[in-house]
Each structure stands twice: as C-alpha cells, then as structure tokens.
Amino acid sequence: MNALHIAIEVIGWAAAVLILTAYVLLSLGKLEARGYIYQWMNVFGAAGFVINSGYNGAIPSAVLNIVWAGIGLFTISIVWRARHAPLAH
Numbered sequence: 001m002n003a004l005h006i007a008i009e010v011i012g013w014a015a016a017v018l019i020l021t022a023y024v025l026l027s028l029g030k031l032e033a034r035g036y037i038y039q040w041m042n043v044f045g046a047a048g049f050v051i052n053s054g055y056n057g058a059i060p061s062a063v064l065n066i067v068w069a070g071i072g073l074f075t076i077s078i079v080w081r082a083r084h085a086p087l088a089h
Contacts, residue, residue, distance in 0.1 A: 010056045015048025034079050043072035 018028035025031040033037040046069035053061035 008052055011048045012052030015045045015052065019045035020047065034075060036076060036079065039072045039076045039079070043069045043076070046072065 020040050022031065022045065026033060026038055040067050046065040049065040050062050050069070053059075053065065
C-alpha cells in the first residue's frame with residue numbers, strides 16, 4: 001500500500017466520521033439543518049467521499065456525493081442570502 005492509497009483511505013474515513021457526526025448532532029438537536037456548521041460538515045464530508053470513491057472507481061457513489069455537496073452549497077447560499085438581505089420596511 002503506497003502513501004497515496006493510505007491518504008485516500010484516511011480521507012474516506014474522515015469523510016464518513018464527519019457526515020455521521022453531523023447527522024448525530026442534528027438528530028440530537030445540537031445543530032440546525034439550515035445552519036452553516038451542519039451544511040459545511042456535509043459539504044466537506046461529501047467532498048472526501050468524492051475523492052475516495054472516485055479513486056476507487058465507485059462512480060455512482062462519487063456522483064451521489066457531488067450532488068450531496070451541491071445541495072449543501074446551495075443551502076448555504078440560500079441561508080447566507082436570507083441572513084444578509086436588507087430588512088423590508
């Protein structure tokens with residue numbers, strides 16, 4: 001096993017831990033679904049899975065996680081715009 005393969009495996013396991021932690025914290029009410037922390041945890045976790053699954057040739061998983069990350073980024077943009085919108089009079 002070479003260093004690249006080990007790094008890819010570490011990225012995959014870190015991604016799994018990150019997404020599972022985000023889900024547990026959400027389920028326990030410690031994070032909000034539309035909160036930045038939850039969404040960024042999902043985006044970075046999904047990115048890690050894209051790297052790991054892409055390297056290992058699991059293309060359906062890679063595509064799923066590209067979409068997962070896209071949903072997270074889209075949600076972050078919606079939340080950011082809502083929080084920075086001028087107040088209506």
